Amino acid sequence: MTRRLTMAQAIIQFLKAQYVARDGKEQTFFGGCVGIFGHGNVAGIGQALQQNPDFPYYLFRNEQGMVHTATAFAKMSNRLRTLVCTSSIGPGATNMITGAALATINRIPVLLLPGDIFARRNVAPVLQQLESTASQDVSVNDCFRPVSRYWDRMQRPEQILTALPEAMRVLTSPAETGAVTLALPQDVQAEAYDFPAEFFERRVWTIARARADSSLLSQAAAWIRSSQRSLIIAGGGVIYSEATEELSSFASRTGIPVAETHAGKGSLHADHPQLAGAMGVTGTSAANRLAKDADLIINIGTRLSDFTTASKTAFQNPAVRFVNINVSEFDAFKHAALPLTADALETLAELGRALGSWKIPESYQCEIARLRSAWNQEVDRIYARRHGPPLSQGEVVGLLNQTLEPRDIIVNAAGSLPGDLHKLWRTRDPKGYHMDYGYSCMGYEIAGGLGVKMADPTREVYVLVGDGSYLMMAQEIVTSLQEKIKLNIVLFDNHGFSSIGGLSRACGSGGFGTEYRYREEGLTGPVIPIDFVANAASLGAYAVTARTYEQLGAALAEAKKQPRTSVVVIETDYNDRVAGYDSWWDVPIAEVSENAAVQEAHAVYVEALKKERYFWPATD
Ligand SMILES: Cc1ncc(C[n+]2csc(CCOP(=O)(O)OP(=O)(O)O)c2C)c(N)n1
Ligand SMILES: [Mg+2]
Numbered sequence: 001m002t003r004r005l006t007m008a009q010a011i012i013q014f015l016k017a018q019y020v021a022r023d024g025k026e027q028t029f030f031g032g033c034v035g036i037f038g039h040g041n042v043a044g045i046g047q048a049l050q051q052n053p054d055f056p057y058y059l060f061r062n063e064q065g066m067v068h069t070a071t072a073f074a075k076m077s078n079r080l081r082t083l084v085c086t087s088s089i090g091p092g093a094t095n096m097i098t099g100a101a102l103a104t105i106n107r108i109p110v111l112l113l114p115g116d117i118f119a120r121r122n123v124a125p126v127l128q129q130l131e132s133t134a135s136q137d138v139s140v141n142d143c144f145r146p147v148s149r150y151w152d153r154m155q156r157p158e159q160i161l162t163a164l165p166e167a168m169r170v171l172t173s174p175a176e177t178g179a180v181t182l183a184l185p186q187d188v189q190a191e192a193y194d195f196p197a198e199f200f201e202r203r204v205w206t207i208a209r210a211r212a213d214s215s216l217l218s219q220a221a222a223w224i225r226s227s228q229r230s231l232i233i234a235g236g237g238v239i240y241s242e243a244t245e246e247l248s249s250f251a252s253r254t255g256i257p258v259a260e261t262h263a264g265k266g267s268l269h270a271d272h273p274q275l276a277g278a279m280g281v282t283g284t285s286a287a288n289r290l291a292k293d294a295d296l297i298i299n300i301g302t303r304l305s306d307f308t309t310a311s312k313t314a315f316q317n318p319a320v321r322f323v324n325i326n327v328s329e330f331d332a333f334k335h336a337a338l339p340l341t342a343d344a345l346e347t348l349a350e351l352g353r354a355l356g357s358w359k360i361p362e363s364y365q366c367e368i369a370r371l372r373s374a375w376n377q378e379v380d381r382i383y384a385r386r387h388g389p390p391l392s393q394g395e396v397v398g399l400l401n402q403t404l405e406p407r408d409i410i411v412n413a414a415g416s417l418p419g420d421l422h423k424l425w426r427t428r429d430p431k432g433y434h435m436d437y438g439y440s441c442m443g444y445e446i447a448g449g450l451g452v453k454m455a456d457p458t459r460e461v462y463v464l465v466g467d468g469s470y471l472m473m474a475q476e477i478v479t480s481l482q483e484k485i486k487l488n489i490v491l492f493d494n495h496g497f498s499s500i501g502g503l504s505r506a507c508g509s510g511g512f513g514t515e516y517r518y519r520e521e522g523l524t525g526p527v528i529p530i531d532f533v534a535n536a537a538s539l540g541a542y543a544v545t546a547r548t549y550e551q552l553g554a555a556l557a558e559a560k561k562q563p564r565t566s567v568v569v570i571e572t573d574y575n576d577r578v579a580g581y582d583s584w585w586d587v588p589i590a591e592v593s594e595n596a597a598v599q600e601a602h603a604v605y606v607e608a609l610k611k612e613r614y615f616w617p618a619t620d
Contacts, residue, residue, distance in 0.1 A: 393416060
């Protein structure tokens with residue numbers, strides 16, 4: 001039995017039949033297709049989507065934005081679902097590369113189907129074709145290779161018979177997942193082939209919960225029992241594995257404190273007595289002080305990025321050792337750790353059983369409580385500031401935290417907000433804090449918010465976005481209106497890059513080139529007035545501005561009542577920043593300069609660098 005279909009029709013037919021199952025719960029893997037048509041996909045994938053109305057198609061405004069939407073959809077779904085992304089050839093395709101990198105770095109599944117140049121070649125060079133004098137087998141789509149976990153080009157229709165199952169294996173693998181790119185030459189998309197009927201049958205991909213090696217697990221339990229000052233660092237893997245409840249009871253029973261990465265924030269409820277809060281460069285005083293002296297760090301589902309390790313300065317105890325629980329062997333072996341290459345939920349349950357009634361020492365528990373209470377007071381202080389106007393960003397975060405419902409979700413990615421939110425946000429739901437801090441990509445926020453809301457329409461989604469990020473990518477507001485998917489956008493207008501401006505000052509460069517000012521002897525003229533309310537309203541959103549704390553409260557309430565996407569613009573103080581707490585980030589400073597401030601910054605830098613560590617395997 002065969003079915004004669006074009007390659008594009010066969011791809012859509014196959015994708016519709018793919019399901020995933022975890023813990024016995026089955027669901028379709030693809031929630032539909034996002035895209036922008038051009039000559040490279042309109043007659044192929046476009047035609048196939050048209051004849052499959054049960055596979056919804058969403059028209060986007062920018063290919064990068066649509067990949068962000070697909071990624072956010074998948075992240076919100078704990079990687080159990082995603083969207084397909086279709087683009088034309090050339091610029092439509094390369095616009096997706098940033099999105100692919102973001103997905104792969106964050107370990108989130110997305111399937112990208114860029115159109116490609118003719119396999120037939122006789123009409124080359126076609127519109128938008130990159131020509132190479134060294135090979136006819138090169139196109140701009142080769143740029144996707146390093147940012148894809150699986151990459152392939154379909155030169156004949158029947159190649160999908162082996163390529164699509166590989167694509168699915170990678171997309172549904174907790175350890176290997178990321179962007180998968182199948183480049184589809186424009187002519188091959190429209191070519192027919194007699195596909196075996198079995199290819200289109202319903203197929204269920206079981207997402208396995210890998211168990212740790214039993215002797216390594218016993219060793220990990222022994223290390224925990226002999227530790228005096230242990231600390232758990234919870235990463236995104238805790239949330240994707242749906243291990244948050246297990247972690248909560250593990251922490252309660254053992255008393256081991258928990259610090260959270262950006263992707264892991266929300267692992268514990270803000271009120272959990274063992275929660276030390278954010279870890280690392282954008283961390284809390286409580287988490288960073290516990291990390292500094294800890295003798296055992298239990299990393300769960302984290303990539304250990306420099307923001308988490310404070311550029312390898314966070315762990316200063318000479319005898320510190322690491323146990324890494326991670327589905328990915330690559331991550332499990334980082335920091336010369338005792339590797340538990342396994343699922344977070346299973347492993348926490350097994351470790352909990354192995355530890356029995358063991359608990360951290362009483363004195364350590366008192367210290368955790370003290371540090372936690374001091375940090376909470378600091379957050380209260382920042383929330384209660386009545387600075388300005390313009391308001392301080394910290395108090396705006398406070399007002400939002402006190403206004404939003406526990407199940408509401410905040411979405412963010414770049415600028416000074418990630419640091420402030422990581423430190424200050426009191427998360428009350430495992431999915432409440434949606435941050436891209438793997439790629440920290442300006443422009444993720446609005447497109448990402450759309451994906452979050454598509455994945456769970458029952459929740460209110462708040463997109464928090466800086467003026468710089470908004471100017472980079474606001475166009476998916478139109479897509480949210482088209483689809484009647486409501487977003488609550490809060491735009492923090494501080495007239496430029498407060499984050500990088502602050503960094504520039506810390507590097508001795510005085511904020512050079514980081515403010516939105518007219519050119520007058522450099523970029524130092526008056527602030528460029530940008531009417532963000534008019535801008536958002538012109539796209540069709542409900543848009544208002546607020547200047548004072550009281551106005552902001554009223555504007556948020558009014559915006560929430562609106563049936564359509566709203567934008568509340570709030571001016572914040574460019575120069576008023578939340579401090580860092582007991583942490584450091586390695587940003588190399590010019591070794592030679594005629595500027596005294598740079599020389600000074602370099603001297604401080606050289607000192608700080610001395611705290612960076614290498615980690616070697618523990619001897620016992
Ligand atoms: C696509 C992209 N380009 C550049 C950067 C580097 N960068 C990080 S934060 C930032 C400024 C962000 O400005 P804004 O959104 O206004 O936030 P603020 O710093 O003012 O809080 C820049 C340029 C980035 N993260 N992403
Ligand atoms: Mg800004």
